[in-house]
Amino acid sequence: EADIYQTPRYLVIGTGKKITLECSQTMGHDKMYWYQQDPGMELHLIHYSYGVNSTEKGDLSSESTVSRIRTEHFPLTLESARPSHTSQYLCASSANRGPTFSGNTIYFGEGSWLTVV
Amino acid sequence: AQTVTQSQPEMSVQEAETVTLSCTYDTSESDYYLFWYKQPPSRQMILVIRQEAYKQQNATENRFSVNFQKAAKSFSLKISDSQLGDAAMYFCAYNTGFQGAQKLVFGQGTRLTINP
Numbered sequence: 392e393a394d395i396y397q398t399p400r401y402l403v404i405g406t407g408k409k410i411t412l413e414c415s416q417t418m419g420h421d422k423m424y425w426y427q428q429d430p431g432m433e434l435h436l437i438h439y440s441y442g443v444n445s446t447e448k449g450d451l452s453s454e455s456t457v458s459r460i461r462t463e464h465f466p467l468t469l470e471s472a473r474p475s476h477t478s479q480y481l482c483a484s485s486a487n488r489g490p491t492f493s494g495n496t497i498y499f500g501e502g503s504w505l506t507v508v
Numbered sequence: 509a510q511t512v513t514q515s516q517p518e519m520s521v522q523e524a525e526t527v528t529l530s531c532t533y534d535t536s537e538s539d540y541y542l543f544w545y546k547q548p549p550s551r552q553m554i555l556v557i558r559q560e561a562y563k564q565q566n567a568t569e570n571r572f573s574v575n576f577q578k579a580a581k582s583f584s585l586k587i588s589d590s591q592l593g594d595a596a597m598y599f600c601a602y603n604t605g606f607q608g609a610q611k612l613v614f615g616q617g618t619r620l621t622i623n624p
Contacts (some may be wrong), residue, residue: 398623407572424611424612431612431617431619432616432617433599433613433615433616433617434599434612436611436612439611441614449611452526474531481553483612495541496541496543496555496558497603497606497612498555498604499545499552501551501552501553502552502553504550
């Protein structure tokens with residue numbers, strides 16, 4: 392399976408705190424994504440990146456922001472967390488054409504469970 | 509816009525039996541990929557099987573196989589010889605065949621329970 396890592400796995404924080412969810416992949420994939428998923432529900436794309444210095448909003452509006460300064464790193468930041476941000480956040484990546492290309496397959500990290508109290 | 513629909517919120521099967529999970533999708537594209545992902549409770553989303561739309565042959569991965577009906581826009585997953593470890597949420601997903609915009613569109617998911 393793919394080498395994509397997320398930290399922290401579980402986080403409980405108070406309202407108004409700033410948090411950053413880290414995501415790193417070691418496969419040299421150009422494209423990276425953040426999905427949001429409530430328990431037992433479908434996934435919704437909130438951010439994606441085609442490469443370094445590229446970030447785009449996804450289909451679901453989110454108050455979070457992302458950055459892509461290095462190919463392997465795609466952190467997600469919430470400046471002021473609220474209880475409505477409680478959810479699971481899944482980072483993912485995929486390759487362009489090349490040695491690691493595998494048919495537009497997107498690989499996922501283990502997810503970060505965020506609870507805002 | 510593409511849509512993916514899984515009409516079975518929950519399914520259950522006896523261990524060692526066969527179960528089929530349904531998925532339909534809507535798209536105007538001719539080049540695309542379809543996927544089944546498995547998400548065990550509190551664990552990583554992993555790829556089960558992938559199908560390229562231009563391939564007529566149904567994809568197979570060990571006990572997992574698909575029935576891809578392109579004209580009907582149907583993509584079902586068959587799990588043979590079900591095992592307890594198969595219990596999970598299963599998501600059907602669509603991705604465009606174009607390189608510029610790879611954004612998975614997911615179905616609502618089907619929760620599969622394996623009865624011992």
